[in-house]
Amino acid sequence: MSVDVEGKSLVDLLDMLEPAPVPEPISMVPQTWGWSVLALILAGLIILGVYAFLRHRQFNAYRREALIELAASDNNAAKVAEILRRTALVAYPRRKVAALHGKEWTNFLNQTSDNVTFTDGAGRQLVEAPYRDVKADPDLEILARNWIKSHKRERTA
Template sequence: MSVDVEGKSLVDLLDMLEPAPVPEPISMIPQTWGWGVLALILAGLIILGVYAFLRHRQLNAYRREALVELAASDNDAAKIAEILRRTALVAYPRRKVAALHGKEWTNFLNQTSDNVTFTDGAGRQLVEAPYRDAKADPDLEILARNWIRSHKRERTA
């Protein structure tokens, strides 16, 4: 196929050119099985992460509720003692918590949290709180808040 190009202008020569073929669109589907496997693993990890987050949130709902009640307790020692007792009953078996009182109760609170000490200072008010009408030491509310946030929940099967 010989085309006579002699004597033709540049515009005529450009008009004679055939347009380049349009390439086929690139598929967004992975071409190899490895990418598919990677996508499945990534989707599985995302689902597992969302499940773990929702489970953690559900298991700690009692803590959030106790903190809200503690904020509304108006620094009343009897209410604080009741909130701590109810929180402990949710986090630990009833047979382990229900019978505790006095020194045993404050020792239990100490053992179940690393950074809170109820046996001295404001924590001693918990033993006498149900029998008094006086306002609690402001440190008692702080101790209670720290215990609610940091106690170790007993694992159940």
């Protein structure tokens, strides 16, 4: 298959070229079973992660509601005490929380959170708050917010 190229211009020679054959399209489907197994494992992990996130979010919904109520409490010590009591009743068994008052109540709040101390300063207002309608110390609202965020919930199976 000899083609005469004598005396032809470069443009004519380029026109004589045949186009390269078009390759077959590459399949996007994995070729081996290992990739399918990996895809199934990944899908399972994603589903498990979403389930765990939603369960955690539902499990802590009472905390979000308590924080919203605390923000709307107008720094009223009685309201702060009520919000803390209701939050504790959700997180712990009623028999363990309902009868607590005074120093026992503040000790319970201290024991259920690692980084909050209610026995000093602003925390003492909680003992008298249900019986007086006074403005709370601003630190009491901060203590309550920290307790709501960080208290250790009792595990129930």
